[in-house]
Amino acid sequence: MSAPTETAPTPSHRGQGQSIDLQGKIALLQGHWQPRVVAEMNDYQFKVVKIAGEFLWHQHRDTDETFIVLDGQLRIDLRDASGDIRAIHLQAGQMAVIPQGIEHKPFAQEEVQLLLIEPRGVANTGDGEAGARTVANGLWI
Amino acid sequence: MSAPTETAPTPSHRGQGQSIDLQGKIALLQGHWQPRVVAEMNDYQFKVVKIAGEFLWHQHRDTDETFIVLDGQLRIDLRDASGDIRAIHLQAGQMAVIPQGIEHKPFAQEEVQLLLIEPRGVANTGDGEAGARTVANGLWI
Numbered sequence: 082m083s084a085p086t087e088t089a090p091t092p093s094h095r096g097q098g099q100s101i102d103l104q105g106k107i108a109l110l111q112g113h114w115q116p117r118v119v120a121e122m123n124d125y126q127f128k129v130v131k132i133a134g135e136f137l138w139h140q141h142r143d144t145d146e147t148f149i150v151l152d153g154q155l156r157i158d159l160r161d162a163s164g165d166i167r168a169i170h171l172q173a174g175q176m177a178v179i180p181q182g183i184e185h186k187p188f189a190q191e192e193v194q195l196l197l198i199e200p201r202g203v204a205n206t207g208d209g210e211a212g213a214r215t216v217a218n219g220l221w222i
Numbered sequence: 223m224s225a226p227t228e229t230a231p232t233p234s235h236r237g238q239g240q241s242i243d244l245q246g247k248i249a250l251l252q253g254h255w256q257p258r259v260v261a262e263m264n265d266y267q268f269k270v271v272k273i274a275g276e277f278l279w280h281q282h283r284d285t286d287e288t289f290i291v292l293d294g295q296l297r298i299d300l301r302d303a304s305g306d307i308r309a310i311h312l313q314a315g316q317m318a319v320i321p322q323g324i325e326h327k328p329f330a331q332e333e334v335q336l337l338l339i340e341p342r343g344v345a346n347t348g349d350g351e352a353g354a355r356t357v358a359n360g361l362w363i
Contacts, residue, residue, distance in 0.1 A: 097318075097320070098320065099310060100311060102315065103316065103317065123285055145263040145264050149290075159239060169239070174243065174244050176244065178263045179238070183233075199263075
């Protein structure tokens with residue numbers, strides 16, 4: 082899969098018009114917390130990622146974000162404006178949409194395999210300060 | 223799940239901030255070709271649907287459309303501008319993004335369970351003439 086170019090990438094360059102095997106893409110991933118794009122739908126990207134352990138609190142001020150669990154047990158902590166924290170739990174075949182502006186922190190006791198859906202260009206660490214957990218955006222697999 | 227209202231539905235009314243069990247939603251469906259919304263992400267909707275048999279040729283002139291197969295074997299025929307037809311085949315755990323403006327026709331020899339992702343308000347029969355296969359939009363489950 083080539084990366085989309087700046088000038089009108091073709092549908093096939095955007096992962097479109099073809100069957101995409103999500104487990105096959107997951108198998109190509111190296112390491113955890115390294116999302117890779119597998120397809121685009123309009124201005125949105127589908128990304129596969131393997132995670133293990135705890136991410137950092139972050140939010141996406143301008144967009145919702147979708148998690149679909151392909152394998153494993155995922156916990157997402159959500160913190161509301163008053164600081165109260167609640168957790169949602171997802172396993173394979175379950176999904177959650179995190180509303181824009183809501184602080185959240187994914188946690189995986191053991192490896193979790195995910196399909197993420199969000200607009201092109203969204204940073205994995207949200208609008209917090211970029212750091213060691215921030216990865217380059219728009220990498221394909 | 224209540225339907226979103228016209229006036230700023232809350233995230234929970236949009237299926238957000240909670241775990242959504244896709245097979246559990248599928249189990250609530252009555253009949254084939256009756257997509258039902260389970261969650262929204264920004265202006266997009268996630269819909270579950272069971273299909274069996276052949277749909278009609280249609281296209282969506284203004285948007286891409288995503289199929290994620292939850293169970294079964296799906297064939298999608300794609301027809302290009304010259305009339306040439308090719309088929310893509312998907313099974314559980316596989317997805318495809320149909321590019322905007324490309325005529326397509328889903329086919330399921332036996333029942334297929336799907337998660338569809340597309341912008342709010344897209345007609346299931348695309349921009350063709352509404353008919354017996356056209357269903358009301360924006361119904362939740």
